[in-house]
Amino acid sequence: MIEIRYPDVLLDSLENGHMIIDEHFVVNYWNRWLAINTQINKEDIVGKNLQEFYPDINYKVLYRKIKTALTIGTPTFYDTNSSKKFISINRNKVTTSSLKLMQQQVTISPYIASENRVMISIYDISELFEAKLLIKKEMNTVNKLNQKLEADREIIDKNIMIMKTSVNGIIKDVSSFFCSSFDIQRDEIIGKNISIFKSDDVSELIYKELWETIKNKKPWNGELKYKGLRAQEKWLQSRIMPIFDTHGEIHEFSAVYHDITNEKLLAELYITDSLTKLYNRAHFDETINMIVKHQRKVDSDFILVLVDIDHFKSINDTYGHQVGDEALVSVAKTLKSSLRDNDLVARWGGEEFVIMLKNITIDEAEIIVEKIRVNIEKSIIKKDIKVTASFGLTKYIAGEDSKEIFKRADDALYEAKNSGRNRVVLK
Amino acid sequence: MNLQFNEDQLDALREFMNVSIGAATASMASLLDAFGTMHIPKIDICNSNELGAKIQESIDMRSMYFVSKQLFTGKFGGECMFVISEDSSMNLGRYLYGIENPSFDEINDAVIELTNILTSTIVSRLTEELSTQVQFFVPSLQFLDSASIVDEEDVVEYSKIIIISTILDFKDQQIVGNIYILTKDEAIESLKVLIDKKIEEIYG
Numbered sequence: 365m366i367e368i369r370y371p372d373v374l375l376d377s378l379e380n381g382h383m384i385i386d387e388h389f390v391v392n393y394w395n396r397w398l399a400i401n402t403q404i405n406k407e408d409i410v411g412k413n414l415q416e417f418y419p420d421i422n423y424k425v426l427y428r429k430i431k432t433a434l435t436i437g438t439p440t441f442y443d444t445n446s447s448k449k450f451i452s453i454n455r456n457k458v459t460t461s462s463l464k465l466m467q468q469q470v471t472i473s474p475y476i477a478s479e480n481r482v483m484i485s486i487y488d489i490s491e492l493f494e495a496k497l498l499i500k501k502e503m504n505t506v507n508k509l510n511q512k513l514e515a516d517r518e519i520i521d522k523n524i525m526i527m528k529t530s531v532n533g534i535i536k537d538v539s540s541f542f543c544s545s546f547d548i549q550r551d552e553i554i555g556k557n558i559s560i561f562k563s564d565d566v567s568e569l570i571y572k573e574l575w576e577t578i579k580n581k582k583p584w585n586g587e588l589k590y591k592g593l594r595a596q597e598k599w600l601q602s603r604i605m606p607i608f609d610t611h612g613e614i615h616e617f618s619a620v621y622h623d624i625t626n627e628k629l630l631a632e633l634y635i636t637d638s639l640t641k642l643y644n645r646a647h648f649d650e651t652i653n654m655i656v657k658h659q660r661k662v663d664s665d666f667i668l669v670l671v672d673i674d675h676f677k678s679i680n681d682t683y684g685h686q687v688g689d690e691a692l693v694s695v696a697k698t699l700k701s702s703l704r705d706n707d708l709v710a711r712w713g714g715e716e717f718v719i720m721l722k723n724i725t726i727d728e729a730e731i732i733v734e735k736i737r738v739n740i741e742k743s744i745i746k747k748d749i750k751v752t753a754s755f756g757l758t759k760y761i762a763g764e765d766s767k768e769i770f771k772r773a774d775d776a777l778y779e780a781k782n783s784g785r786n787r788v789v790l791k
Numbered sequence: 792m793n794l795q796f797n798e799d800q801l802d803a804l805r806e807f808m809n810v811s812i813g814a815a816t817a818s819m820a821s822l823l824d825a826f827g828t829m830h831i832p833k834i835d836i837c838n839s840n841e842l843g844a845k846i847q848e849s850i851d852m853r854s855m856y857f858v859s860k861q862l863f864t865g866k867f868g869g870e871c872m873f874v875i876s877e878d879s880s881m882n883l884g885r886y887l888y889g890i891e892n893p894s895f896d897e898i899n900d901a902v903i904e905l906t907n908i909l910t911s912t913i914v915s916r917l918t919e920e921l922s923t924q925v926q927f928f929v930p931s932l933q934f935l936d937s938a939s940i941v942d943e944e945d946v947v948e949y950s951k952i953i954i955i956s957t958i959l960d961f962k963d964q965q966i967v968g969n970i971y972i973l974t975k976d977e978a979i980e981s982l983k984v985l986i987d988k989k990i991e992e993i994y995g
Contacts, residue, residue: 438911443900
């Protein structure tokens with residue numbers, strides 16, 4: 365090891381400020397860095413009291429720190445974040461500086477304990493401090509954004525029905541609003557398959573179309589009916605979107621729902637006959653008028669059937685209107701249960717019903733209608749009370765208006781009535 | 792790496808800590824002109840992820856805290872943490888600066904100063920007892936709520952931590968603080984070696 369013969373040269377070469385003072389604050393040494401940065405020459409300060417040059421330092425605190433360093437034999441420090449500077453040194457950085465004065469780390473180290481002298485070292489930590497300030501500023505911005513995001517998230521959670529599922533349909537998360545809408549706890553459904561909500565009222569074709577769409581990485585929009593765990597059902601306007609990972613592969617599905625149950629109920633009431641629960645005449649009229657108007661080949665292939673309960677007036681007169689209503693409900697049920705899903709049946713008015721049999725030949729239609737006639741005949745309305753019905757059917761001819769086809773069906777029905785009732789007549 | 796202490800090692804460490812705490816109490820009385828007492832230190836060896844819970848056991852969760860941390864290195868290295876409530880810090884600032892309403896900066900500096908004295912005396916005396924030396928770094932200070940004193944993510948990389956904790960109480964000035972000397976994995980191993988060496992020296 366070499367002997368350091370010129371310690372003042374060593375201290376002058378350091379890029380930090382170093383002074384040696386005694387417990388009465390008399391300056392014993394002042395290095396070059398301090399002379400340059402404070403503009404106070406060594407010759408002017410050495411031998412004099414620091415208080416003459418820096419009266420603002422809290423000398424009571426400095427004295428205690430000096431005493432601590434000397435007593436314990438280890439360095440003592442000032443708070444590096446303090447806005448009060450040990451000694452003021454202007455900072456000359458011109459570009460992007462938020463600090464006008466040098467931020468300092470001040471260490472008081474025991475120098476010659478027996479002579480109560482300490483070395484005060486000053487390190488320029490302005491760059492570090494600036495970085496800290498910048499981080500703090502950025503963190504404040506991030507925190508504000510996070511708070512806003514959290515507030516928004518809370519609003520969304522409490523007001524929008526949202527669900528996230530894995531690729532294979534396992535429920536990963538749901539919003540509070542979804543849970544409260546179905547009166548369920550989050551824990552009850554997390555980890556379960558989305559199929560627990562599946563309702564039989566939604567056609568398998570809809571589910572197939574949904575899965576095909578989202579598996580092909582596209583969002584699906586449509587109406588779904590969900591069945592809650594406690595029997596309540598809701599119609600939901602749904603938007604189901606695939607969420608992608610960084611490789612562009614589907615990572616999960618996210619669904620946003622809007623409860624349209626009330627709208628659906630209203631819409632259904634508007635088109636439903638309140639007694640028989642079949643469609644009403646207005647809905648049937650609207651449907652047939654649309655077909656006639658657009659003349660699409662796929663829609664125009666249908667058979668129109670008019671149905672009239674035989675001797676209905678005498679049922680009402682004999683057994684009362686309540687039995688008459690029961691007869692109407694019974695016939696409606698038989699009609700509904702004897703037809704396919706895509707056929708349309710409505711109450712036309714009084715004891716009359718109307719049926720639209722789609723994509724079927726006239727011969728096939730005649731067979732189906734004959735079966736319906738038999739089913740009605742066999743049905744028991746109430747103890748010993750039975751009814752029959754007459755049927756007039758005709759095929760729609762492309763280009764004709766609704767009056768024309770109704771006229772033909774009505775003629776067929778008239779003929780069925782006149783030729784003894786309880787029969788099917790084709791026109 | 793066996794980080795468990797045997798009974799002899801624990802006894803010796805407790806004894807060294809008692810001596811160190813005694814020295815710290817004396818230093819504070821002399822340097823701060825205030826008579827403080829320090830409780831008999833408690834030594835816990837726990838997993839790093841338990842540190843937060845251990846610290847929360849000994850503080851009031853409703854208060855805000857000044858948390859000062861000072862690192863020391865050497866054969867026995869670690870971190871000395873001083874946790875002092877907002878009220879106690881205010882009283883400390885009043886006492887050390889001799890003013891009724893110390894500024895935030897003055898309170899910070901007062902906490903730094905007390906940390907300095909505590910860390911230096913306790914750790915210096917402990918390492919003196921263990922015949923080794925340490926280097927101290929500048930203390931850092933944060934003002935935190937009780938739940939944020941230890942960030943779990945900061946300590947997960949350590950497997951074991953020794954917590955040597957004590958309570959500092961200046962009754963007259965109404966200043967109470969918790970001191971934690973924390974050391975981890977390799978430093979625990981070194982500490983065990985130093986203790987064994989010292990036991991060997993004392994008992995031959």
